């Protein structure tokens with residue numbers, strides 16, 4: 598299927614087989630603890646998680662973070678994730694859809710709506726591609742292929758720097774993001790990929806018309822670690838390793854972003870491993886929850 602497909606499959610393999618979490622950094626959620634209530638005035642069986650996200654009713658405030666598509670293995674994973682998300686009432690993101698636009702034969706690996714007819718599905722494009730010829734038309738095509746209700750643009754500057762084939766021209770992106778937000782007929786969000794979005798950046802994006810922010814903070818998967826394993830050059834590997842503790846921890850991002858854009862839709866993700874992590878993130882920011890790792 599070509600170089601793109603090989604890269605997608607290699608990313609999956611590395612995330613499954615290697616230690617790709619950041620080291621020397623955490624989500625910051627461990628600094629928070631709930632005060633135990635010995636006399637809860639509720640029946641546990643009455644607890645309901647249903648809510649709405651951007652006016653779509655959902656059974657839970659949970660989201661499978663954008664991950665994959667673009668190879669046969671990625672297509673199988675997307676199919677299974679979509680079926681699980683539909684059964685459980687989670688929202689689902691698919692991985693960057695650029696490959697599907699550039700190579701039509703890869704489009705079916707992103708086409709998850711057939712497996713998940715009712716849940717919110719979020720298509721995904723690297724924001725930097727807006728500086729490399731991707732425009733509103735291509736973004737819409739990516740959303741149509743996935744059958745998505747919304748699109749999320751990912752900010753992954755550091756990952757692009759570490760990829761031998763990376764696209765590193767990030768200047769002037771805010772105006773292009775604004776253009777996509779104002780023109781696309783579906784809501785457009787912005788996410789990071791594991792180094793976090795701070796409050797000031799979130800405020801700028803919100804003013805540019807971004808419909809939701811997924812903080813995708815540090816403390817879980819680190820893409821400098823993933824790219825370190827891909828790189829054969831020992832100097833580049835050492836440089837990537839030096840960034841193992843880089844990023845804004847997820848808890849800090851949630852608190853900061855919520856304080857700067859109080860009314861906005863926020864997704865808290867990055868390193869969430871357990872239901873207690875999820876509950877802390879919810880309590881910190883009245884947010885939605887995303888994870889690229891199974892809880």
Ligand SMILES: Cc1cc2nc3c(=O)[nH]c(=O)nc-3n(C[C@H](O)[C@H](O)[C@H](O)COP(=O)(O)O)c2cc1C
Pocket residue numbers: 608609612662663664665691692693721750751788789790791813814816817818866867868869887888889890
């Ligand atoms: C195998 C894999 C592929 C990913 N591909 C994408 C992608 O195409 N687009 C994107 O926005 N994020 C991508 N991500 C990043 C995740 O959406 C998420 O932001 C990041 O992994 C941090 O969350 P975690 O600590 O729960 O893994 C990918 C993550 C994984 C593990």
